Amino acid sequence: MLRIGKLTDYATVVMAELAEHPGECWSASQVAEVTRLELPTVAKVLKTLAKSGLIDSVRGVNGGYRLHDPAESVSVAAIIRAMEGPIALTECALEPGRCSREHECSLKGNWKRIGETVEHALESLSLADLAAPGNPGLHLVTRTGPRSAKRGN
Amino acid sequence: MLRIGKLTDYATVVMAELAEHPGECWSASQVAEVTRLELPTVAKVLKTLAKSGLIDSVRGVNGGYRLHDPAESVSVAAIIRAMEGPIALTECALEPGRCSREHECSLKGNWKRIGETVEHALESLSLADLAAPGNPGLHLVTRTGPRSAKRGN
DNA sequence: TAAAATAATACCAAATTGGTCTTGTTTTTC
DNA sequence: GAAAAACAAGACCAATTTGGTATTATTTTA
Secondary structure (H helix, E strand, O other): OOOOOHHHHHHHHHHHHHHOOOOOOEOHHHHHHHHOOOHHHHHHHHHHHHHHOOEEEEOOOOOEEEEOOOHHHOEHHHHHHHHHOOOOOOOOOOOOOOOOOOOOOOOHHHHHHHHHHHHHHHHOOEHHHHHOOOOOOOOOOOOOOOOOOOOOO | OOOOOHHHHHHHHHHHHHHOOOOOOEOHHHHHHHHOOOHHHHHHHHHHHHHHOOEEEEOOOOOEEEEOOOHHHOEHHHHHHHHHOOOOOOHHHOOOOOOOOOOOOOOHHHHHHHHHHHHHHHHOOEHHHHHOOOOOOOOOOOOOOOOOOOOOO
């Protein structure tokens, strides 16, 4: 079924939640409560997202996390990449030397191209599309979206 | 990394091998030898592919497997579906009731749409594209391709 | 300076997946 | 017509990956 990890799924939920409150700082506890996910799980997801730069982490008493970019500018592909690394469907498509039968495989570069096709499709979907419930049409990712930072708390 | 199962990867290798000999009947042993894959693994893959109708199985002494449709008519998506079931990235996109937090999830139908986007991308790639080593341009899947059945052996 | 709140790290358990073996069926030859 | 050989089909077992949890370290404010 071509699955992604559950943590990646959770990541989109968390990101969508943060996207609904642009600029505001939300602690892991708050996010866990509103998303009905377990706190440690949310913390792990937030950590990974922060490490990749998709969200900013603020330590201290009133710290938490907030989106680094507006929801319209972050693609679904970026979220998946943050959680699972480079988008590829097979090992051989990631980097040479991973597959033992690399030289005797007839469809070497083709899987790489397939992965790129999928990635391109995911690149065209934005976080704003996910966050908006039941929106009829999907927007394209815009790299020029307004930085709607209210600088919360 | 958005991975597919190894068996699915092997399935494409096996299908590509069969595609190079249209109409011919190849036993599991023969396929295993030429693909350098383990015989039981190949047998398992062939069984699954046959059950889905992508290949035909012929029992008996000189039996084996052969492609049911010409390579140009079978899409990568079809192979993935045969090995992994319906193409979806999350459980909730498969069918209602799978996810416990379905009613409280804000991005219910969106994952379904994402899966469809990916599937559409995979649908446009044919087995002939995989089989052809290093071909520069990818062909689209044609449902009207010539049934190049030589009826082998 | 101390306490409280939060992020980061490391560890453990469970589920899925990949691989192997055994059994059953068909066909051909004697 | 019977027996043997070849092949497909199904069931079982082990390993890797993934998800979840607990603990530790750091920062900030009172």
